[in-house]
Amino acid sequence: MPVCRDDLYVAIKVCVAEKDHGGETRELQTLNKLASYYRHLEHVVKLLDNFDLKGPNGIHTCLVYELLGPNIPDTINAYFPGGRLPGKLAKSIAKQSLIGLDSLHRYAIAHGDLHTRNLTFTVPSMDYMTKEEKFIEMLGKPEIGLVRRSDGKDLETGIPEYIVRSSSFRTHMWNWAQSIKIIDFGESFLYTTVPQTLHTPLPVRAPEVIFQDHIDYRVDLWSMGCMLFELFVGQPPFDTFLITPTILVAQMQEMASDELPERWHEKWETMKSSDDEPTESTAPDLQEWLEELYFNSAQIPDLTRQDIVRLGRIIGKLLRLEPSARASAKQVLDDPWFDE
Template structure:
């Protein structure tokens, strides 16, 4: 196991310890993939199981995104690729939500010192909604844009569910703005980006690097649209936690504060976890923070569920105690300061801000509250479906 503390690393980047057999591929700027077709230009990001790169497609003369998966997750049955292939083959091309789902352009394998890596090529997208929100007033999207994004996200989920797929990991970090065709194709836009920020990797004891380790890491950049006011269309990305509705997993990995109640109570999962996270993400898009907060243990969320939306079944708590999920009935200290959903929306959206800067009036907040009440339902059996939500005034009043 690599001890990262024994190395000098010049930039913030992925965990160096994962550059081992079965782990990351050491990608370098200007590397060529797929017989020279794709040229690596910069890094877009990284996760526990992949690094993501901005590349030039010299065959189609456009810029693309390439995800390079760790070798031990790159076998032919890799779940994300299977899901994307299924969506591409079985989805209705006329469904309005299709354009809001990341589209697989192609995939291939690349051999390197740490193994054989699955490479997934997709459309180059713009910034995450989280990044844009951080640069906005009050650190949240304007209400009109937030509403439009939440509407498109609902269409994306409806499309996935029509394909028999649940996303499993909906949050603002997985909702990205699309770029215009010009933005995606232009080499001039690439030249406007900063030179890739590279940091040399060296051992503190002066010894040589092990085989399969990079001699430098690259700090991820954010690829912005040139005209930010044109950021009005999104795509839902990252299908690493997605599953077929007919065969749900026992657990998923998603940000703790967004864990749906059935995951917290270790109950059976289903596609309606997407409905809960659709509601949580819509709340965050408009309000600027998640509706629930957990720092160390997702069981901290249970009293918050009860206080904000109510409806935690007593039998769930008793079953959790009997099964060892809970040792005792949850204490209410983690819900201190929380109000009911409608009161939280009003307080968090408007009470601490200059009302002249707010786009949603009281009626708009009530419309939002009614929509969220249909999504943030503790018992998944009573949660709304995407078809129910598509008829809701939050969506239907303004169109998409």
């Protein structure tokens, strides 16, 4: 079969195969709606095309995206030995991510999986690299590992013969464009088709998901509060190591600027009684924790204490246990601090 080639480099996401492949996936449904608004979505990844691929395990939906650069954690690991972004760069990224989220919510779309690994930097167009060898030189040669059974027997049908390590951009690719886009719409949903639950990483998961309450776009506002915290200090506000829902909710109550909604009290008592983990948290409040992590770091701060105080107030408007009490992305963006 002839291969069609053009001078456009793309990223392809191959979704998990489905035995019964009928209609659009939730992700594709969201992205198809977004396609009408791309000219207004500067900080959201663009879907260029999609197709189905039949494999031994079923039919894979394949999504063709514009090519983007590394995500936030990978960038920090590669270029910032202090473990966090410079404050002014973090502020720029925070504003861009809020613009991106506000635009999604304006078009009645919730992301559902907002965290720093789903924020990626843009890169200059590489379409001028007509020779594939040059492209591989920029990204590095793909590393392939053979798949073997531990007992030495033959692989079963449907198991891949090899896997390929994800590529990463080399140091000289970093262009300091400082422009980011929100990616990965696997947990996204339209306001009219709300899922029963979400699989957002636990440390940034909204409390209403944990309490199995009604879900709507405001889950993104809680996750945005966690993400803003992490952008400036290099870690989320809550524990990430061996965290459980019970421990997390206890920490949420220490950090949040409001009380646990009464409708969750009964379930919270059940969680505490069925979990051996201590729920009496001695964690500092949000502002204390933010200042401690920012100023007691090996990295020299480039933001003032007043900057961090104002940042803490902004995050506090998002980290509210009651979803209806959270500030919208637009309200947060209207804070003058982002333009100073």
